[in-house]
Amino acid sequence: MVPKQWWKETVVYQIYPRSFQDSNGDGIGDLKGIVSRLDYLQQLGIGAIWLSPVCKSPQDDYGYDISDYQDIDPMFGSLEDMEALIDEAAKRNIRIIMDLVLNHTSDEHPWFQEAKKGKDNPYYDYYVWRDGIEGTPPNDLGSTFGGSAWEWVPEIGQYYLHLFSVKQPDLNWANPKVRQEMYNMINWWIGKGVGGFRLDVIDLIGKEPDAKITGNGPLLHEYIRELSRETFQKGNELLTVGETWGATPDIAKLYSNPDGSEFSMVFQFEHISLDEQVGKGKWDLKPLDLMELKTVLSKWQTELKGEAWNSLFWNNHDLPRIVSRWGNDGEFRVESAKMLATLLHGMQGTPYIYQGEELGMTNVQYEIEDYRDIELLRLYRERIEKGYTEQDVMESIYAKGRDNARTPMQWNDSKHAGFTTGEPWIKVNPNYTDIHAAENVNNPNSIFHYYRQLIQLRKDYEVIVYGDYTLIFPEHPDVFAYKRTLHDKQIIVVCNFRGYKVELPLQEQMTESAKLLLANYSDHLAHNELRPYEARMYLME
Numbered sequence: 001m002v003p004k005q006w007w008k009e010t011v012v013y014q015i016y017p018r019s020f021q022d023s024n025g026d027g028i029g030d031l032k033g034i035v036s037r038l039d040y041l042q043q044l045g046i047g048a049i050w051l052s053p054v055c056k057s058p059q060d061d062y063g064y065d066i067s068d069y070q071d072i073d074p075m076f077g078s079l080e081d082m083e084a085l086i087d088e089a090a091k092r093n094i095r096i097i098m099d100l101v102l103n104h105t106s107d108e109h110p111w112f113q114e115a116k117k118g119k120d121n122p123y124y125d126y127y128v129w130r131d132g133i134e135g136t137p138p139n140d141l142g143s144t145f146g147g148s149a150w151e152w153v154p155e156i157g158q159y160y161l162h163l164f165s166v167k168q169p170d171l172n173w174a175n176p177k178v179r180q181e182m183y184n185m186i187n188w189w190i191g192k193g194v195g196g197f198r199l200d201v202i203d204l205i206g207k208e209p210d211a212k213i214t215g216n217g218p219l220l221h222e223y224i225r226e227l228s229r230e231t232f233q234k235g236n237e238l239l240t241v242g243e244t245w246g247a248t249p250d251i252a253k254l255y256s257n258p259d260g261s262e263f264s265m266v267f268q269f270e271h272i273s274l275d276e277q278v279g280k281g282k283w284d285l286k287p288l289d290l291m292e293l294k295t296v297l298s299k300w301q302t303e304l305k306g307e308a309w310n311s312l313f314w315n316n317h318d319l320p321r322i323v324s325r326w327g328n329d330g331e332f333r334v335e336s337a338k339m340l341a342t343l344l345h346g347m348q349g350t351p352y353i354y355q356g357e358e359l360g361m362t363n364v365q366y367e368i369e370d371y372r373d374i375e376l377l378r379l380y381r382e383r384i385e386k387g388y389t390e391q392d393v394m395e396s397i398y399a400k401g402r403d404n405a406r407t408p409m410q411w412n413d414s415k416h417a418g419f420t421t422g423e424p425w426i427k428v429n430p431n432y433t434d435i436h437a438a439e440n441v442n443n444p445n446s447i448f449h450y451y452r453q454l455i456q457l458r459k460d461y462e463v464i465v466y467g468d469y470t471l472i473f474p475e476h477p478d479v480f481a482y483k484r485t486l487h488d489k490q491i492i493v494v495c496n497f498r499g500y501k502v503e504l505p506l507q508e509q510m511t512e513s514a515k516l517l518l519a520n521y522s523d524h525l526a527h528n529e530l531r532p533y534e535a536r537m538y539l540m541e
């Protein structure tokens, strides 16, 4: 019996399979490798694994370009390996969340191979085709990965839309046949026993390209409600999380309406964009303003309360590693990694841990030829051609390149960090000799055990799951602090975001009964000051 809304009380771990654990020495992570690491994840205490795509794919966008939704790419294993993973995870009370890429397929998907044979082909309308205008694209819609979002196909005499790479043609969700194909495929996976789905760029399926509308299109929620009715609601308490870059709290109340009509929750990215120059996108940086972070995260905590459900994350396979981004990956790497974890895991919502975050894995600085991601390699070419200096471009790549998250998981200090016995598809971060799982698991004061304790506290104290959120010390320029209240219990979380000691009149918020639940310094000074990146969680009852 699956507990009702179990997904509110669990912590999800994201695996990027290609970089997690290789089992056959080809340098690429695979499903059997994941099975071999389930005991490690069970020890951490997580209840679900979000698996980045493992379906058949030419790997142009490393699996987010799918050519067969109902088969596993041989580089990751077989359908039997997938079924074994689902079963072995279930034995450890861990559910598998599949990554569904419904907005686009690979151009090597049979549907697209058929579609481009001619306008009279039954699959032509599975995709978005438009006439050009005097030999130019229909409009100036751009691809996320650079260049035009329109690609000319001479055999058809038209352009097709691709909001991502040219090898990722957008599906035409206005076509009921496309929607039904997707529903059939999802129900097939539900039948395999998956515990839920992550929906890749799902806010784009309502696009209206002629009006240059991509996210939050007029029919978006109609499509999502049909999708949910035809699939998720037929499953057994599935965790469904939509990736919605353009979500606001009001839109999120539709996406994660408690009536279950759409998703369990969404990934919103407002906090993730706070160190980007306004209107300039991810590559042009500005320092994080802590007051903005406090305002944004508090807004999402308070505005969704009782009406929708938050996801909580710092990292994923597209984002730089948080300890390098907003912590300190040098002198205070361990303290700041624990501080950032405390801030997130004390909040209302379902926390997500990205592989290696629980070890304090850091960003990397490689030579351009050692990078693999289509997005950053295109940025490099484009900006060098535009005359940017190599140093400027590399600084952006070091800070925000997606490969920061995709270097292999660091298991131990043996060759290639125990990730593979072969040559890894991408270099292992050279700091693996100091930062790896074996050291963490054997060290009770490690970041791993700190995350394990945070996960356990969420299981032990329902005030962490269901308590009301209140920001405290809102004006403090260096500290992010809040309290959670449920009936007669209160949690207080205080986090120093700075690399120096700060004063904090904490006793104003404390009662005599205050009990320290967790701290990232083994000894504690007086209540009224916090050391560099110091974090504490108190219980009052």
Ligand code: TEU
Residues within 6 Å of the ligand: 061, 064, 065, 101, 144, 164, 200, 201, 243, 245, 282, 317, 318, 375, 402
């Ligand atoms: O990402 C959506 C997306 O827009 C991101 O690619 C984001 O814009 C970019 O990473 C910013 O640097 C999803 C997947 O998470 C991503 O891995 C895929 O590349 C993309 O969709 C296309 O499927």
Ligand code: CA
Residues within 6 Å of the ligand: 022, 023, 024, 025, 026, 027, 028, 029, 030, 075
């Ligand atoms: Ca392998």
